[in-house]
Amino acid sequence: MPAYCPYSKFQVGACLLAEDGRTFKGCNFENASYSAGICAERCAVANAVVNGARRFKAIAVVGSTAVAWPCGICLQVLREFCGPDMPVIAGAFGKGYRVRTLGELLPEGLTPEDLGVNV
Ligand code: THU
Numbered sequence: 258m259p260a261y262c263p264y265s266k267f268q269v270g271a272c273l274l275a276e277d278g279r280t281f282k283g284c285n286f287e288n289a290s291y292s293a294g295i296c297a298e299r300c301a302v303a304n305a306v307v308n309g310a311r312r313f314k315a316i317a318v319v320g321s322t323a324v325a326w327p328c329g330i331c332l333q334v335l336r337e338f339c340g341p342d343m344p345v346i347a348g349a350f351g352k353g354y355r356v357r358t359l360g361e362l363l364p365e366g367l368t369p370e371d372l373g374v375n376v
Pocket of ligand 1: 262265267269284285286287294295296297298318325326327328
């Protein structure tokens with residue numbers, strides 16, 4: 258996965274499995290203005306959405322040296338398109354993985370339904 262991470266050197270790859278069976282990859286890409294960087298998970302979501310996929314069955318995330326649990330912003334972005342039961346598989350390269358549901362990681366995420374929107 259071609260992560261662009263010259264500052265942290267922490268490579269992260271994410272892969273979203275869409276309901277239609279397609280997969281969408283993402284990597285982290287950092288920026289000299291640090292806060293402008295984007296995590297691998299949001300990169301994968303953008304990749305999926307631009308290709309017409311909005312419903313997902315699972316996401317896998319792998320960090321190069323440590324388990325890469327999605328950050329709070331990525332969990333909220335995932336919650337826009339995924340239910341609380343969706344599995345989040347987080348691993349470290351060569352060190353195994355753990356599985357939690359999106360709802361376990363973000364129990365009270367704001368949803369489109371909370372704002373009266375059906376997507
Ligand atoms: N990062 C991700 O891409 N996903 C995660 O789940 C954890 C952190 C990235 C952001 C930044 O480029 C680097 O890892 C160090 O935090």
